[in-house]
Amino acid sequence: MAAAKGLEMARVAAVILAGGAGSRMGGADKGLLDYQGRPLIEWVLAALTPQVEEIVISANRNLDTYxxxxxxxxxDTLPDYPxxxxxxxxxxxxxxxDxxxxxxxxxxxxxxxxxxxxxxxxxxxCVPLAVAADAARVHHSCFIVRTDQRDHLAAFLARGERAVRHWQAGLASTTVRFEAACFANVNQPGDLQP
Structure with a gap:
């Protein structure tokens, strides 16, 4: 109940990361690939919409479609797709x-x-970062972070650093255990099959 009350008091937004090159998918824009009858972006939007006040989509192509x-x-506001x-x-x-x-x-x-x-x-x-995990691994690409960490991230990127887990290692954090199936992702063409 405390967590539910906290969620009501805190302003929570979400970003869906769809700006990658899709290199393992032959250059396809992964968010727009069909998965079980609808584009992947629709699945993620459906999951997040009831959970947060605002959603933005990070994309570098097909902007009109998104x-x-x-x-x-x-x-991206930074050059060269970092x-x-x-x-x-x-x-x-x-x-x-927040x-x-x-x-x-x-x-x-x-x-x-x-x-x-x-x-x-x-x-x-009382930490600015919580990262999703399952019994076997940490899912560094699924997390919540306090927005006051913006300058910390900007400085990390300005140094030429890129790895999500390395940036996260510089913040006080905790992990939250979920079922592994929640984070099954589509990385290769075969993953699109049910």
């Missing part, structure tokens, strides 16, 4: 929220309580 989903679409953290930085600059939930566009089965549980854990531990 815009048809009714959310703001944010291209990776998913550039999308997080663009979201930090765009949303009006916390930002970050998820990739290729994870269609996100848990319905992702934001609630990540936020609750971060607040309970």
């Amino acid at each position: 815009a048809t989903y009714g959310q703001r679409v944010l291209p 990776g998913p953290l550039a999308g997080v930085l663009a979201a930090f600059d765009a949303v009006n929220a 916390w930002l939930v970050v998820v990739p566009c290729d994870t269609p089965h996100l848990p319905a309580d992702l934001a609630l549980r990540l936020l609750g854990a971060a607040q309970l531990e």
